[in-house]
Amino acid sequence: MLVRLIRQYLAPYRGAVVAVLVLQLVQTLATLYLPSLNADIIDNGVARGDTAYILRVGAVMLGVSLLQIVCAVAAVFIGSRTAMAFGRDVRGGLFTHVQEFSAREVGRIGAPSLITRTTNDVQQVQMLVLLSFTMMVTAPIMLVGGVIMALQEDVTLSWLLVVVVPVLGLTVGLIISRMIPWFRAMQKRIDAINRVLREQITGIRVVRAFVRERRESERFAGASTELYTASLRVGQLMALMFPVVMLVMNASSVAVLWFGAQRIDAGQMQIGALTAFLSYLMYILMAVMMSTMMFVMVPRAVVSAERIEEVLDTETSVVPPATPRTPDPGRRGHLELRGAEFRYPGAENAVVRGVDLVAEPGRTTAIIGSTGAGKTTLLNLVPRLADVTGGAVLVDGVDVRELDPEVLWTAIGLVPQKPYLFSGTVASNLRYGKPDATDDELWHALEVAQARDFVEAMPERLDAPIAQGGTNVSGGQRQRLAIARALVRRPEIYLFDDSFSALDFATDAALRAALVPETRDATVVIVAQRVATIRHADRIVVLEDGEVVASGTHPELLESSQTYREIVYSQISEEEAA
Structure with a gap:
């Protein structure tokens, strides 16, 4: 060797x-x-x-x-x-x-x-x-x-x-x-x-x-x-x-x-x-x-x-296609999971199995479930952080395994469960997905993400230093900067993986309201633990043990899904849920 x-x-x-x-x-x-x-x-x-x-x-x-x-x-x-x-x-x-x-x-x-x-x-x-x-x-x-x-x-x-x-x-x-x-x-x-x-x-x-x-x-x-x-x-x-x-x-x-x-x-x-x-x-x-x-x-x-x-010599399990296919222009921003399954090597049971889901531009799809239900794993299948072991994930009408990785990643804006900031400045982190973004674009993204106030309070503003991992800002500030970074890129599909968990209820509500006009033409998928974050979504998917057990709007699920009701009533009262 x-x-x-x-x-x-x-x-x-x-x-x-x-x-x-x-x-x-x-x-x-x-x-x-x-x-x-x-x-x-x-x-x-x-x-x-x-x-x-x-x-x-x-x-x-x-x-x-x-x-x-x-x-x-x-x-x-x-x-x-x-x-x-x-x-x-x-x-x-x-x-x-x-x-x-x-x-x-x-x-x-x-x-x-x-x-x-x-x-x-x-x-x-x-x-x-x-x-x-x-x-x-x-x-x-x-x-x-x-x-x-x-x-x-x-x-x-x-x-x-x-x-x-x-x-x-x-x-x-x-x-x-x-x-x-x-x-x-x-x-x-x-x-x-x-x-x-x-x-x-x-x-x-x-x-x-x-x-x-x-x-x-x-x-x-x-x-x-x-x-x-x-x-x-x-x-x-x-x-x-x-x-x-x-x-x-x-x-x-x-x-x-x-x-x-x-x-x-x-x-x-x-x-x-x-x-x-x-x-x-x-x-x-x-x-x-x-x-x-x-x-x-x-x-x-x-x-x-x-x-x-x-x-x-270690080959990646996520292999780029030999002959990439071109996305369907008529289905830009369209996300679909068909019988998606994911199983870790050597595991007896699949973490996610038989998931069917369709998310379209202009609509917000939320995924909720108890801890360990497979929500993050399911979301990671879309940008190919891991490949499905069964079924298929389609973006713009094409299986993600047949898309050029650069094309796929350009179409997706991911805000992970643990947002990570790189050592540098506020500006360098926000421009991570779009290096030619102007200062006006950065400030607009910060305003939508409810981060403008604390960035303006920093002496260096956009040039304020950020430590490795974002350890010199709070958890909520880190989440908002990560959301702003995704907004600067303006992708076709937004994936928010429990990205509002560190925000107080008022900031959460203000941020979600500000996101609506910004993501009007994009597909939005939100994974959340907090019912208040997703109750107004166009469609809510309930996961339990890696399977979809219910799907619908908030009022529909309160009527039809015992699992969803248990989650809701564990956080808010029956009167508040209604």
């Missing part, structure tokens, strides 16, 4: 990758050439007292060193830019793919895990790509080249390489094999920290209301301790690795000097050749150590790549 991911997202940067490889190749060859030149100076210049030869070879060494520096700087520069572009593209690909998910896929993977995979996991793979550009090419060339050059200097001493390199490789491999399970544990425990932290920040009011600060602190401390334990274990293994590498390197240097000195004393080797051989041995062991660093990164990057690929 790691190779496939890197190959896929590095494909647009083939030229840069080739340039880095060539630069690293030239730099490594220059590095390998320097000890040989140094040996020549010692054996043929210093030993003979030939100053001219020393200067001539020294000048060559200076030129090779300069070439080495230039190639190293250029390789790091190009490699860094390419690695950062790779990370940007992977994050962009993840974000774009997640945007296509339905609530089912998001719920299965989990929002905290999606955040970790888009940030930390991408960073791990990106770091591996960066190290690959700086080490992956250098290490094998230096290893092979070092062995060849060492053999050229002295074949007899090269038996040390046969002993040292396998010992070092085997030791490092054993340590790394123990790291992989802990890397997997680390990523899962980062997910857990994100989940706990997200819950605590989002639910801070609930935490404080129930005086559970200490309990939540203990939960976070527990998740943090688990990550600490895994990270500590990885750190201990890494701390063991480098002393082992240094021990082997130092022991090898001592062995080369010991046996090399004996060969020099016997007249079988020159001093320059010994220094060169020692340099090549260090290059070989450095190559092994660089490979070690790569091997440390690879297991964690493999785990991260698997998690990234899991997201990219």
